[in-house]
Amino acid sequence: MASEATTQVFDVITRPAKWLFFAGSGRFSAILVLLAALLLQIYDPPFLSNFRDRVFDYYQQSLPRIATEPRPVVVIDIDENSLLNLGQWPWPRSYLAQLVTNATQKGAAVIGFDILFAEADRLSPDKVSQSIPGLSDELKAQLATLPSFDHIFATEIAASRVVLGISVSPEIDGANNYGMDRVPSFAALGKDPKPFLKTFPALIGNIEILDKAAAGRGMVSLDQDFDGIVRRVPLANKVGDKIIPTLALDMLRVATGRNVVIQTNDNGIVGFKIAGTLVPTDTKGRIWIKYSEFDPEQYISALDVINDTVDPARLAGKMVLVGTSATGLKDLRASPLTSNLPGVEMHLQLLENIWTQSYMFRPEYVALFEWIGTLLTGLTLIILVPLAGARMTLGLLLLVGTIAVSSSAYFFIYHSVLIDVTYTLFASTLIYITLVYATYLSTEQERTRIRTAFALYLSPELVNRLSASPESLVLGGEEKEMTFLFCDIRGFTLISESYKNDPQGLTHLINRFLTPMTGEILDRNGTIDKYMGDSIMAFWNAPIDNPMHPKDAADTALQMIPQLSKLNAELKIEAVAEDRIFKPLRVGIGLNTGSCIVGNLGSEQRFDYSVLGDPVNLASRLEGQTKDYGFSIIIGENTAQSLGGYAMIELDLIAVKGKQDAVRIFGLLGDQEHCDNQKFADAKKLIDEFLGLYRTRQWVEALELTKAMQESNPRLSTFAEMYKTRIDEFILSPPPADWDGVYRATKK
Numbered sequence: 001m002a003s004e005a006t007t008q009v010f011d012v013i014t015r016p017a018k019w020l021f022f023a024g025s026g027r028f029s030a031i032l033v034l035l036a037a038l039l040l041q042i043y044d045p046p047f048l049s050n051f052r053d054r055v056f057d058y059y060q061q062s063l064p065r066i067a068t069e070p071r072p073v074v075v076i077d078i079d080e081n082s083l084l085n086l087g088q089w090p091w092p093r094s095y096l097a098q099l100v101t102n103a104t105q106k107g108a109a110v111i112g113f114d115i116l117f118a119e120a121d122r123l124s125p126d127k128v129s130q131s132i133p134g135l136s137d138e139l140k141a142q143l144a145t146l147p148s149f150d151h152i153f154a155t156e157i158a159a160s161r162v163v164l165g166i167s168v169s170p171e172i173d174g175a176n177n178y179g180m181d182r183v184p185s186f187a188a189l190g191k192d193p194k195p196f197l198k199t200f201p202a203l204i205g206n207i208e209i210l211d212k213a214a215a216g217r218g219m220v221s222l223d224q225d226f227d228g229i230v231r232r233v234p235l236a237n238k239v240g241d242k243i244i245p246t247l248a249l250d251m252l253r254v255a256t257g258r259n260v261v262i263q264t265n266d267n268g269i270v271g272f273k274i275a276g277t278l279v280p281t282d283t284k285g286r287i288w289i290k291y292s293e294f295d296p297e298q299y300i301s302a303l304d305v306i307n308d309t310v311d312p313a314r315l316a317g318k319m320v321l322v323g324t325s326a327t328g329l330k331d332l333r334a335s336p337l338t339s340n341l342p343g344v345e346m347h348l349q350l351l352e353n354i355w356t357q358s359y360m361f362r363p364e365y366v367a368l369f370e371w372i373g374t375l376l377t378g379l380t381l382i383i384l385v386p387l388a389g390a391r392m393t394l395g396l397l398l399l400v401g402t403i404a405v406s407s408s409a410y411f412f413i414y415h416s417v418l419i420d421v422t423y424t425l426f427a428s429t430l431i432y433i434t435l436v437y438a439t440y441l442s443t444e445q446e447r448t449r450i451r452t453a454f455a456l457y458l459s460p461e462l463v464n465r466l467s468a469s470p471e472s473l474v475l476g477g478e479e480k481e482m483t484f485l486f487c488d489i490r491g492f493t494l495i496s497e498s499y500k501n502d503p504q505g506l507t508h509l510i511n512r513f514l515t516p517m518t519g520e521i522l523d524r525n526g527t528i529d530k531y532m533g534d535s536i537m538a539f540w541n542a543p544i545d546n547p548m549h550p551k552d553a554a555d556t557a558l559q560m561i562p563q564l565s566k567l568n569a570e571l572k573i574e575a576v577a578e579d580r581i582f583k584p585l586r587v588g589i590g591l592n593t594g595s596c597i598v599g600n601l602g603s604e605q606r607f608d609y610s611v612l613g614d615p616v617n618l619a620s621r622l623e624g625q626t627k628d629y630g631f632s633i634i635i636g637e638n639t640a641q642s643l644g645g646y647a648m649i650e651l652d653l654i655a656v657k658g659k660q661d662a663v664r665i666f667g668l669l670g671d672q673e674h675c676d677n678q679k680f681a682d683a684k685k686l687i688d689e690f691l692g693l694y695r696t697r698q699w700v701e702a703l704e705l706t707k708a709m710q711e712s713n714p715r716l717s718t719f720a721e722m723y724k725t726r727i728d729e730f731i732l733s734p735p736p737a738d739w740d741g742v743y744r745a746t747k748k
Helices: 002-024 027-043 046-062 080-086 093-105 125-131 137-145 149-158 208-213 247-256 302-306 343-356 364-388 390-415 422-454 460-468 492-497 503-523 549-577 614-629 637-641 672-676 678-695 699-712 714-732
Strands: 073-077 110-113 162-169 187-189 202-204 216-219 232-234 236-239 242-245 260-265 268-274 277-280 286-288 299-301 319-323 476-489 527-532 535-540 587-602 607-612 633-635 647-655 663-670
Touching: 027 364, 027 422, 046 422, 073 302, 073 343, 080 302, 093 110, 093 149, 093 302, 093 319, 110 247, 149 208, 162 208, 162 247, 216 242, 216 247, 242 247, 247 260, 247 268, 247 319, 247 343, 286 343, 299 302, 319 343, 364 390, 364 422, 390 422, 422 503, 476 492, 476 503, 476 549, 476 607, 476 614, 503 527, 503 535, 503 549, 527 607, 535 549, 549 587, 549 633, 549 637, 549 663, 587 614, 587 637, 614 633, 614 647, 614 663, 614 714, 637 663, 647 672, 647 678, 663 672, 672 678, 678 699, 678 714, 699 714
Parallel strands: 073 299, 073 319, 110 162, 110 319, 162 216, 187 260, 587 633
Antiparallel strands: 162 202, 232 286, 236 242, 260 268, 268 277, 476 535, 476 587, 527 535, 587 607, 633 663, 647 663
């Protein structure tokens, strides 16, 4: 019979595992997570690219570009001081003509305006004469003969190398398309680059007299991401069928005197060749700006240039940008390093990136490598986690993460290549968590199956009885007076959580607990009724008669406590050796004696040798009360009456949850020898005196004794606090006049 039961248990446990190993180990769920992650990586939705941009921002914040000296670019800044001294913007263009003249004379290699001149100068003499009422016709005619400021400005532009700013426009309304026919053509190496460039319907250019005089023209428009940060700048866009260069690109063309070549392949734009040097971009012709820290020393006040008080060395041989940092002119932008930068700073950074070849780039194949990295890391975890376990594979995941992050940092620091490993690490971590959780869930399910299967195990006494009299294998039972024991680990849920990555360790722990507890039961003629996870139910006086069953049950309960202390000492040593937190095991034990039905209970298809009756339920309820009363062993009144001379203390008169009748309960502290212990005698006297006051409604005096309990014996703190809370409630809401001292429990 036992052999058959063991075989049935094995089948119950292993049968699901044989066909659910793959799914049960979490691999199926992990594969679904991996597929979703790979598809998301291919689709690359905005939130994912935005997160990646933030990662690259962190790269730049951690290691911004170190500007090389001498710096090739300076800015003539229309700053607050210039506006204060020369008047509000826009200035007469004669001022700008003087600015160009002085900058050119001091050796500026090329001058680029981050400004549009889409309308004639309203401050020119001929325009002023039309806007001032009351002027005589003669005075108007004299003013009209003076040269316009636009003409003066154009003359100086023509005498220098000046690139004017233009702006692409997303709308036709308000655009003028001035100077589009004078935008220089690009040479193409490979496929036609136009399909890969961002297209706009129109542009806003400069008035003809200025545009004709300029050596070049380029976009001052800056693409900013949803968060307002300028990270990538297109080196060219397309208006209609015309390729429009950015301001920096055309300044370099004018400075070098060489045409720009756009290099393409089947996937898109590879980069722009300037004076034989390839500037790599993404397939849309955009370049990642590698920012250096903002340096106000690169900014020269326009007032100083116009007044010709600037040191010539600051302009000689430099590429010069003309822009504004004045807050009121609202040309402010944000970079990964700093918010509220002058917009002209982005052009300065772009020019320096290209000139010193210190730009960042992210080749298209990097995205493929990142995708392959996610695939391989995910598959490795899916294969290894169920086989090698969570702890070992966690180390592998940390190792892979360290290598990935280090590699990404290496390529950024030494090659300015942008590689995002955060998505791969996030996806891998999610897969790892899925697998570990599935393993934990499988362990819990396995534990449930084991609990069910344990019901097939038979006690040794019952096996002997069935062997001697097989005819007893029929349904039915007999009424006998018996003693019942329930033992349960306190806080087992928290303990099991610490073993969620080590289910075998949890099983081993339960076995180490159950083995000595079971030994104590069997050594004193007890019968194991069942194991319920971390709980034991046992009884005495069946199937073998035992007239000393209350004493044997009490001795068993008392011996369980030192056995538990011994086990905790071993567990503490192991925890220290393994450098993990030690969580001691604590138990609650309930004992009760009474008449029950014992025998083969169940159905004709399957039955167990078990017990049925109200005293069994009461024993279980008493075990549940140990936590509230602070005593490890609580026994019922019938059991206490059979244990003359044992160290017991009356605790309460209680009607446990689910029962109307009250029972007197006792805390069992030791055998006859323990009665001579002075601490026990003092505690018993104090509690007996307290219960007398409590049951006669002397609340104030009883509360004073709860304090005395806590001061004299800290082990009574839980007991004292429980009664203190109860008395406080009775003071607020007194019990009825016919109260008999019974407390009705509200929980099991």
